[in-house]
Structure formats: structure tokens, C-alpha cells
Amino acid sequence: MGQYPREALQVLSLTRSTEVLGKLYMFLLEKQKEAAISRASTITKNRILDTALVHSVPVSPKASKAVLIGAFLGLLLGLAVVFARFLLHKGFHSDEGILSRYPSIPLFGKLPEYEAFQSVGDSAKIKPIVPSDPRSTYGEALRLLRGKLYLDSGAGNAGKVLMFSSAFQGDGKTTVVSQLAVALAKDGKRALLIDADLRHPQLHSAFDCKQSPGLAEYLAGNAKLEDCTRVMTRFDVPLTCLPSGQTPDSPVELIGKERFAELIDKARSEYDYVLIDTPPFPVLSDGLIIARLVDRLVSVIRVGETPRSAFKEHMQGVAEIGCPQALLINGAPTSQGGVYHYHPRSSVRLDLENRVRSFISQFQRKR
Numbered sequence: 001m002g003q004y005p006r007e008a009l010q011v012l013s014l015t016r017s018t019e020v021l022g023k024l025y026m027f028l029l030e031k032q033k034e035a036a037i038s039r040a041s042t043i044t045k046n047r048i049l050d051t052a053l054v055h056s057v058p059v060s061p062k063a064s065k066a067v068l069i070g071a072f073l074g075l076l077l078g079l080a081v082v083f084a085r086f087l088l089h090k091g092f093h094s095d096e097g098i099l100s101r102y103p104s105i106p107l108f109g110k111l112p113e114y115e116a117f118q119s120v121g122d123s124a125k126i127k128p129i130v131p132s133d134p135r136s137t138y139g140e141a142l143r144l145l146r147g148k149l150y151l152d153s154g155a156g157n158a159g160k161v162l163m164f165s166s167a168f169q170g171d172g173k174t175t176v177v178s179q180l181a182v183a184l185a186k187d188g189k190r191a192l193l194i195d196a197d198l199r200h201p202q203l204h205s206a207f208d209c210k211q212s213p214g215l216a217e218y219l220a221g222n223a224k225l226e227d228c229t230r231v232m233t234r235f236d237v238p239l240t241c242l243p244s245g246q247t248p249d250s251p252v253e254l255i256g257k258e259r260f261a262e263l264i265d266k267a268r269s270e271y272d273y274v275l276i277d278t279p280p281f282p283v284l285s286d287g288l289i290i291a292r293l294v295d296r297l298v299s300v301i302r303v304g305e306t307p308r309s310a311f312k313e314h315m316q317g318v319a320e321i322g323c324p325q326a327l328l329i330n331g332a333p334t335s336q337g338g339v340y341h342y343h344p345r346s347s348v349r350l351d352l353e354n355r356v357r358s359f360i361s362q363f364q365r366k367r
Contacts, residue, residue: 109145167314173300185239198251201244214245216350282317
């Protein structure tokens with residue numbers, strides 16, 4: 001290198017500097033393009049027009065609006081539940097619905113609600129019968145029922161022997177027949193009350209007397225009729241009761257014996273009225289045999305409890321028997337004009353209940 005002229009060395013230095021600067025320029029140009037691309041991707045077209053205002057109190061949620069909306073939705077849900085239960089209910093909602101469904105069946109009477117059962121474990125045991133207050137709505141309805149019985153049995157012996165049946169257990173027929181028997185005895189009538197429900201007897205519990213010996217022992221020939229009957233005097237009037245006796249193995253065979261028909265004929269001649277408590281029909285066939293021996297079959301139906309389908313089958317079965325029939329509505333609502341009530345309730349509540357029942361009955365008739 002020392003032999004090169006000075007001018008040649010200067011040319012080599014300049015050439016080398018040119019190459020370095022050229023590469024540096026290309027490097028900076030690449031970085032400029034990358035920076036331009038990055039800047040273009042971050043720049044937007046938004047512009048700040050005004051400064052945002054910050055409130056000192058919360059804008060949402062609004063408590064009053066939320067409460068109103070919640071109350072409205074709750075009301076709708078409640079109405080939906082009520083109408084769903086109404087439409088899915090299997091029983092009759094009112095006595096008017098029963099009468100409109102069976103207009104051709106003679107009405108024997110209506111009785112308001114009477115608390116006759118108390119829970120004992122998993123079963124229901126009937127309370128001992130207590131004569132109803134004559135000033136109560138139930139007492140008035142019971143006397144009206146007794147008067148209707150007098151009218152029906154006015155001609156000869158027609159209507160002296162009555163069979164009380166129902167479509168479903170728990171319709172209150174045992175309470176009805178017991179109260180009616182007590183009312184007849186208080187009016188000086190000789191009444192015989194027979195518990196022909198040999199499967200689920202309850203009359204001995206209603207009158208707090210011995211169950212055996214009773215009807216089952218008499219029909220089997222194991223006891224005399226005088227030993228099987230009980231004369232109840234705790235109501236200050238004599239009332240003769242024939243309890244069921246011990247539950248037999250074959251109740252239908254006992255009821256079907258000629259001895260039972262002879263018992264009914266003898267009771268017809270010795271008593272003013274014979275009231276027979278029987279099992280539900282057609283769930284059990286006992287009523288099919290007893291109905292041929294009586295003057296009238298009284299079908300007890302409970303408002304709001306008796307299933308419509310079960311009572312329809314009951315009415316069809318009674319129609320096939322051909323026995324004279326009457327309808328007794330149990331648990332019917334009390335009238336607005338009543339002064340005394342079995343259950344003390346305010347007039348405002350009674351008026352509201354009657355309005356609701358009227359609306360339900362009108363809705364049911366439209367259905």
C-alpha cells in the first residue's frame with residue numbers, strides 16, 4: 001500500500017465510504033417504511049368533539065322502575081299459576097258447576113263445609129259427631145235437608161229407606177248421614193242408622209260406640225239383632241245405630257245374603273226412616289246390591305274435592321242400576337244473606353269469596 005500513489009489511496013477511501021453510506025441509506029430507508037406502516041395502522045379518523053360529562057349520581061339501575069317491572073311480572077306469574085291450577089283441577093269448582101253438569105238429577109240438598117276429619121298419622125279419622133248449632137248456616141241447611149226428606153217421603157212409605165253413597169272416599173257422606181240421623185231423632189222420628197261400609201267403617205267412631213258385634217256378625221248369624229244395635233242417648237234423644245262389626249273377609253257375600261234384605265224389610269216396618277252408609281260406588285260393588293233394596297240413592301259430592309271423572313263413572317253406574325237418585329252437594333259455599341256461620345268470617349271476606357266463586361263458575365260454564 002505504501003507503493004500506491006497518494007491519489008490512488010484517496011480514491012480507494014472515497015469508494016469505501018460511498019459503499020458504507022449507501023448501505024446505511026438503504027437501511028434507514030427500510031426503517032422509514034416500517035415506521036410509516038406502523039403509524040398508518042394506529043391512526044384513526046375519530047375526533048374529539050366535546051369533553052364527556054361525568055354525573056355525580058348513578059344513572060342505572062332505577063329502583064322505582066325495577067320495582068314496578070318486578071311487581072308486574074310477579075302479578076302475571078301469580079295469575080298464570082292460579083289459572084294453571086284452575087284448568088288442571090280435577091274436581092268441580094262450585095255447586096253451580098255441578099248442577100249445570102247434571103241438570104236432570106233431582107237436588108236433595110246442599111250443605112256447607114263441616115270440619116269432620118282430623119289427621120291421625122297417615123289416615124283420616126272421623127271426629128265424634130256433635131250436633132250442629134241450629135243458628136249456624138250448617139244447622140239451617142241440615143233442617144232444610146230434613147224438611148226435603150219429609151216431603152219426599154210424604155206419600156206412603158216412599159223415601160223411608162235411603163242409601164248414601166259417593167264416588168270417592170272422603171266426600172263426607174258418613175258425616176252427612178250421621179248429622180241427618182241426629183236431626184231426625186231430635187225431631188222425634190224413629191231413625192235407624194246402618195253402617196253398611198264393611199270395608200272402611202266409621203260410624204262407630206262418629207258416635208263413639210263399640211264396633212262389634214254389629215252388622216257383619218248379624219248377617220253371618222253369629223249374633224242377634226238386639227245385641228248388635230246401639231241406642232244413642234247422649235243427644236238427649238234416642239237414636240238407634242247398627243255399626244259394621246268386625247271387618248269380614250268377603251263383605252260382598254255378606255251383603256248379598258237374604259238376611260240383609262230381611263233386615264231392611266223389618267227396619268222399614270219398625271222405623272220412620274232408615275239411613276244406610278255405604279262404600280263408594282262403583283269403586284266397590286257393595287252398593288250395587290244394596291241399591292236394589294232402598295227407596296232412594298243419595299249421591300254425595302264434595303265441591304272442590306270429588307274428581308269429575310270419578311263422579312261421572314258413579315252417575316253412569318247408578319243410571320244402570322235404575323234406582324231413584326238424588327244429588328246432595330257437600331261443602332257448598334254459604335249464601336251472602338247468612339247471619340250465623342259455622343266458621344266465623346267477616347262479611348268483607350264472604351263477599352270476596354262469593355265474587356271469586358261466581359267468576360270461577362261463569363268461566364267454567366264458558367268452558
